[in-house]
Amino acid sequence: xxxxxxxxxxxxxxxxxxxxxxxxxxxxxxxxxxxxxxxxxxxxxxxxxxxxxxxxxxxxxxxxxxxxxxxxxxxxxxxxxxxxxxxxxxxxxxxxxxxxxxxxxxxxxxxxxxxxxxxxxxxxxxxxxxxxxxxxxxxxxxxxxxxxxxxxxxxxxxxxxxxxxxxxxxxxxxxxxxxxxxxxxxxxxxxxxxxxxxxxxxxxxxxxxxxxxxxxxxxxxxxxxxxxxxxxxxxxxxxxxxxxxxxxxxxxxxxxxxxxxxxxxxxxxxxxxxxxxxxxxxxxxxxxxxxxxxxxxxxxxxxxxxxxxxxxxxxxxxxxxxxxxxxxxxxxxxxxxxxxxxxxxxxxxxxxxxxxxxxxxxxxxxxxxxxxxxxxxxxx
Numbered sequence: 001x002x003x004x005x006x007x008x009x010x011x012x013x014x015x016x017x018x019x020x021x022x023x024x025x026x027x028x029x030x031x032x033x034x035x036x037x038x039x040x041x042x043x044x045x046x047x048x049x050x051x052x053x054x055x056x057x058x059x060x061x062x063x064x065x066x067x068x069x070x071x072x073x074x075x076x077x078x079x080x081x082x083x084x085x086x087x088x089x090x091x092x093x094x095x096x097x098x099x100x101x102x103x104x105x106x107x108x109x110x111x112x113x114x115x116x117x118x119x120x121x122x123x124x125x126x127x128x129x130x131x132x133x134x135x136x137x138x139x140x141x142x143x144x145x146x147x148x149x150x151x152x153x154x155x156x157x158x159x160x161x162x163x164x165x166x167x168x169x170x171x172x173x174x175x176x177x178x179x180x181x182x183x184x185x186x187x188x189x190x191x192x193x194x195x196x197x198x199x200x201x202x203x204x205x206x207x208x209x210x211x212x213x214x215x216x217x218x219x220x221x222x223x224x225x226x227x228x229x230x231x232x233x234x235x236x237x238x239x240x241x242x243x244x245x246x247x248x249x250x251x252x253x254x255x256x257x258x259x260x261x262x263x264x265x266x267x268x269x270x271x272x273x274x275x276x277x278x279x280x281x282x283x284x285x286x287x288x289x290x291x292x293x294x295x296x297x298x299x300x301x302x303x304x305x306x307x308x309x310x311x312x313x314x315x316x317x318x319x320x321x322x323x324x325x326x327x328x329x330x331x332x333x334x335x336x337x338x339x340x341x342x343x344x345x346x347x348x349x350x351x352x353x354x355x356x357x358x359x360x361x362x363x364x365x366x367x368x369x370x371x372x373x374x375x376x377x378x379x380x
Contacts, residue, residue, distance in 0.1 A: 030250055033354030035309040039337065039347065040357050042069065046348075048325050051106040052332055053093065053373035054346060055079055055364045061095075061373070063107060064346060064360055071360055074108040081367050082262065082321075083120045088207065090268070090326040090376040094121045099134070103143075106376045115146065125163050153184055158261065160184070162209035166236040170196050179203070181212065181234060191234065193241055199285045200229050202257040206270040211235055211299060213244065213264050213273055221253035225283040228253030231264075231273070231297060244297060245304065253280040255289065258318030265322040265331075272351075273297045274331055276319040277306070292319045294331065296351060307349060309356050310335055314369065323372045334363040334370030344370040 194216030279290030
């Protein structure tokens, strides 16, 4: 069954939702963490350990082993981008192998088939997979039993709630499109969220499915001539979303992340969201922009932290992907430091101090930019 909502009804739903949006709480003072200054060399005993997946050339996936400070290509792999996915326990990866998917340890061992004729496989829970077919159908299956499946009604749905039965759908609305939260079991409970506008439509479910966070235009900034982005959030079962940030009062109009829909990065425990804030100098969101800086929002206190030790102007169509360490103490990303002629560095940001550490150099820009794929745990 597909979502069928007239353009008029969608706009009425959106208006009703906006009227019900909980006002953002009083702005918590912004905390700026700039670290000790500059990018530090990796200490011999750098912690936390684990394995990072990235690419140092175009041949395939590479492993960077933090404990041994060693990197090597994984045999019989190809670059996989965002559809290689880390398990909730940070010990397994799903990997596309032709038209099929396998799971493996982060060092490439214990490769096991998990799905056939799939376009993507996500971790719906620790022991259940969400399999997307090449026809954009979807079903749930036990992680270690491909003979059982539960079909989901995902017509028009862009993402499914981890561990739940809600989905983020994109539906036609007038001359454009609208994002709607829909109950996949009944298809009758629907909450309009925001227009689906390029560069203002980043979104991501928290790992436990408790929250859907997304960016959308907020207040109009007369100086920039455009309404800048804010973060909004909704918990399945709520009657309306709520505004989570007040970036306009801090910066004026901004963009949140880039064109890819999933570029809001939740911490593994589901309490914080990492994202890039990009200054808008005018109404052209592609070219009339300033630099991008990493921010982290605490979903419970609404405390916002800006990390001023690194900024980049390489943010269109997307800034670097932000990947959390398994213990949520660091963010890994690939950054290009102007003037050092070493290309993209594999960097680790200490989210407590703001210090930046160089783990390795020479991250290869593929899929439009350098990608860090995952930070997980070594087999053990």
